[in-house]
Each structure stands twice: as C-alpha cells, then as structure tokens.
Amino acid sequence: MQKRRFLIGLMSVLLLVASLGFSPAMAQTPVEVSFWHAMSGNNGKVVTDLVAKYNASQSNYHVTEQNKGNYNETLNAVIQAAGQGQGPNIAQIFDLGTPLAIDSGFFIPAETAFSADQIAQIKGDVAAPVLNYFTVGGKLNSIPWNNSTPLFYYNKDMFTAAGLDPEKPPATWQELEAACEKIMAANVAPYCISMQVYGWYFEQWMALQNQELANNGNGREARATETNLTSAPAKNIMTFWKDINDKGYWTYTGKLHDNQGANQIFISKQAAMIVESTGALNTFKTGAETSGFQLGTGFFPSNGDIERQGVIVGGASLWIGAGHPEEETKGATDFIMWLLAPEQMTVWHKGTGYMPITKSAQDALNAEDYFTANPGQKTAVDQLNAVNSSSATAGALMGAFPQIRDIVEQAIQSVTSGEDIDATLADAKSKADAAIADYNSRLTTEATPEATASG
16 A cells, blocks of 8 residues: 555656656756866866856756867867867867967857847957957957956066156156166166067057057958068067167076066066066066065056057957757856856956956956955056057957967067067068968868967
C-alpha cells in the first residue's frame, strides 16, 4: 500500500512538472558558453573570479574561460579553431586585430548578436572615445572591455628638488624638455625620462596632433592603402624623440618591447618621469611606496605647437563567434552585458587597473569617493573624457597594423641612433605601405592571414 501511494505521489509530481513546461533535466543543464582570452597573472585571476561569480549568479548559462596565451597567440588560436568550426562563443581580441577579425568572417557583428535594446544600452553607457575606436562603418562590431590609454607618471620629490611645481606636470613636449633641463641641472637623477621604444606612443602623438596614421579616414572610410609616415606630424615626433635622446634626457634598456625594464628604471629612481599605459598605475603605486617617493600623474604630453586632440584607446574587446547555436550566442551576450554592469566593471577596474569605460561605473566610483583616494585613476578618466572624437583619435584600422608598428619602432631606433629623419621615415613608409598592399592582396585568396604582432 505504501509503495502504491509513493508511486501515485511521484506521478503527480511528474505531471505537475510537465504541466509547467520543463523537465528536471532541462532545469539542471545550463547552456555551455566558451570564452577565450589573453589575460594571465593577476588579471587572469580576476577573470576567473568574475566568471565564477557569474556562473553562481544564475543557472541558465555556464561560462568556461580559457587563457590562450598573449594577444597575438589568442587571436591566432581563435582564427585557426574557427576555421575548423571549433571557435569559442566569446573571444577577447586586441585592438590591432580588429580589421583581421572583421575580414576573417568568423564573428558576428555585435549589433547583430545583441538585441537593439542591449546595443542602445551599451552605446548610452560606454565612453564615446572607446566606442569610437570599435565602431567601424557606423557599426559596433565588438564590445569594449579591457581598455587603456597612455599616461604620464613622475616623481614628485624629484620635481621639488629641481625647483619644479610637484603639482604641475608638463602637459607638452616643450614643457617636458624645460622640466628635464632643470632636473638634469639639479642632478636629482641620472636621466630625466624613461620610456620604452613603443609604436603605440608614436600613434598617440599622431592622433594628438590630429593626424591620421593612414589614408582613407584612418582606414575607416575605406580600406587603408598607405600610411602617413612622412607627414609633418610624423617628422615632429621623430624630431622630439631625437632631441630628448641627443640631450641625454631619455633612457631605455636598449631592447624593443621592454616596458618592464623601462618601468624599473623609473621605480628605482634612475629617471624622474615615464610614460606608460594607465594599466601600469598599480605597478607604479607599489613601486613608489617601496622606493620611497611620491607618485604624480598627468595627461600624456602633446606637441604644444598644435592644439591637443586626445589620445587613442588601446586594449581589447569581446567578439561573438559565428556558427554557434542561438542559445549559446544568447548566453554569450548575457555574460557580456553582466560584465559591463557597474558592479562588475568597478571590480574589473580596481582589480586590474584597466579603465572604468562606462559612465555608470565612473558614477559608482564617484559615489564611493574612490577618485579622492586614487587621484591617478581620476587623471586617467579625465584624460579619456577630454578626447575630441575624430578619425584621428579613433585610431587607424590596417590589416597589417602589427607589422607596421614594428616598422615604426625600428625607425625610432634608427633615428635615435643618428640616422637621418627624412630618409628613415621614407623607408618606413615604403615598408609599411608594402605590408598593407600585401595584406589587402591576400583578402582575395581563400586563406585567412594570420596575425603577427609584438604581443
């Protein structure tokens, strides 16, 4: 009798479940969403923690995250896997990979994957200069996430010792050189400024002078076919870089892509200033505390002879993989919307140092008086919000961009080693334009070009 009653009761439960339109198996099996990224170390841990928090917050989707190496390695891994129909639902792709990601055909444009309401929410919340970079042909192709700009850092104690105002960092090249003259005369450090040879800085200084790096609206009105490396603004940059080198103001380790070496020169008080990503702020705060000096921050210095336009956003964005079931794509968009919410964006910013790119996150940080205790982060946000949106500050789109950045870095080394500026820039333009032509020609073939970058 008891067994009969048990069976009747079990059947009643099953009938009730069926009447509600789902089964126990459906309720317990979330849709799997794959997420490939390039974050490692501390930043990778923050990603892991955020993904775990998302998975615990709901039961419809389960995100599995995987680190695929540096930016370049991640992009190539995604392209190769997608070519075999095995790409991830979400891929983190660095800024220079934007044209290749579009050309590959392996991704769904964000404005197709997300609902109209979601896109409106994103465009209404993400800072305009950030949207400007990732909007191509009037369409948002990917969703900005870990983004940064360059910033100026300085040793306030050295400024004071040299008779400079420690609360007034140089805003222009000319002010920087004047400050360097006093710093070197006061013998407060062996060098004035530490700065790695980095094409990103060259690109920033082109934009700050309102000069596009490439033709056809920086590759945004039509595909770029040539660079502007022999323009007057390009020559201005090389002249400035050569000048601070020849005067003994500037130092670096002699190696390309050695930001850690350049950073250590500044932290160890061998130089009074440095320019670096906003993402290095936590590194410098810790270093200043260890070495015993007051850290100051300022806007990335510009050419004082030309009205300042603004810096270019760097970093990476999140792309939605094509060819996946609709429910997986919905899960991918749900996770990304969750990441952009102020509760997560503030955690991301505090944990990694990447910019709080949404207005809602900036408002949340202001509400807790975060920027009072973190003035360096306020400098970074103020600089971002001061950008004049244009094709120059949007940044260039070139399929061969990674190679071109390497070419520019080699040109900087040549000029600071004594080579003629005009001849060096002409050679750099010839090589860069050839790289663009080669990339563009391969778009007519079936093979998708792989990324090659400095990482």
